[in-house]
Amino acid sequence: MTAEEKIEYVVRLKNLVKNYKIGEGSVPVLKNISINIAMGEFVGIMGASGSGKSTMLNILGLLDVPSSGSFYLDGKEVSGLSDDELAARRNKYIGFIFQNFNLFPHLSVRQNIEAPLIYAGIPRRRRHEISSEMAEKVRLSHRLNHRPNQLSGGECQRVAIARALSNNPSFLLADEPTGNLDEKTGFEIMEIFKILREEKKKTIIMVTHNPNLAKYCDRIIHLKDGEVDYAV
Numbered sequence: 001m002t003a004e005e006k007i008e009y010v011v012r013l014k015n016l017v018k019n020y021k022i023g024e025g026s027v028p029v030l031k032n033i034s035i036n037i038a039m040g041e042f043v044g045i046m047g048a049s050g051s052g053k054s055t056m057l058n059i060l061g062l063l064d065v066p067s068s069g070s071f072y073l074d075g076k077e078v079s080g081l082s083d084d085e086l087a088a089r090r091n092k093y094i095g096f097i098f099q100n101f102n103l104f105p106h107l108s109v110r111q112n113i114e115a116p117l118i119y120a121g122i123p124r125r126r127r128h129e130i131s132s133e134m135a136e137k138v139r140l141s142h143r144l145n146h147r148p149n150q151l152s153g154g155e156c157q158r159v160a161i162a163r164a165l166s167n168n169p170s171f172l173l174a175d176e177p178t179g180n181l182d183e184k185t186g187f188e189i190m191e192i193f194k195i196l197r198e199e200k201k202k203t204i205i206m207v208t209h210n211p212n213l214a215k216y217c218d219r220i221i222h223l224k225d226g227e228v229d230y231a232v
Helices: 053-060 083-093 109-119 124-137 153-165 183-198 211-216
Strands: 009-022 025-038 042-046 068-073 094-097 171-175 203-207 219-224 227-231
Touching: 009 053, 009 203, 025 053, 025 203, 025 227, 042 053, 042 183, 042 211, 053 171, 053 203, 083 094, 094 153, 109 124, 109 153, 124 153, 153 171, 153 183, 171 183, 183 203, 183 211
Parallel strands: 042 203, 042 219, 094 171, 171 203
Antiparallel strands: 009 025, 009 068, 219 227
16 A cells, blocks of 8 residues: 555545536636645645636535546545535535634524534534534633624634534635634634644635635645646
C-alpha cells in the first residue's frame, strides 16, 4: 500500500466537470477538477468572482451534481445518488455554515442547534444533551433560550457552527463565514475554527474571497476560470 493510499480522505473529486445548459448550448463552469481533502484538514477554496467557487460549494454540499466525473464522500461515490439519498447524506455527513447564518428566527438557540438532529430522528433527551454540549463548545451556554434577534452577529455565527457540529459530520462546509462580520468578530470565528481543527480534528472546507483568512488554512485551492489554478 502506498503512502497516498494510507491517507484517509473525506473528499475526493476525480475529473469533475460541471456544465450549465443555456438554450440549446452549455457553458462549462468546472473543468476537470481533481482534488483530495484528507481527514482533519482545513482547506480554503479561493478565486475571483466567476471562478467556479459557488458551483464547487454546491457540489461539495450535495446541493448540485456534476455533469461528469466522480465525487467520493467518505470513500463512497455520491455523484449518481437520488435527491432523497443526497438529502440524507447531506444531513449526516456535512455541517453547513453560511455567511447569512441561516438561523430560524422564531426558534431559540437550543432549537436551532437541534434542527438537524430532529431531521435525523434523534430522541428529545439526547438532542438536549447534544445542544448543550455544542453550545458549550462555542461559548454560548448562557444563551440557549435566546432567539437570534437577541444575539450579536458573532453569536449568531457561533450558533450556526454549533448547529453544524450537532450531527458530528464528516466535514464542515463554510461559505464566506466571516463575510457579514466586522474584522475583530471575524477573527474570533476563525479562532473557533482553528480550535476545531487542532483540538477536535475536524475537517473544514471554507469558500472565501478574503486573503486574510488564508493563514488559518492548511492549504489553499485557488480556482480560475473553472480550473484549479494552483494549490498550496
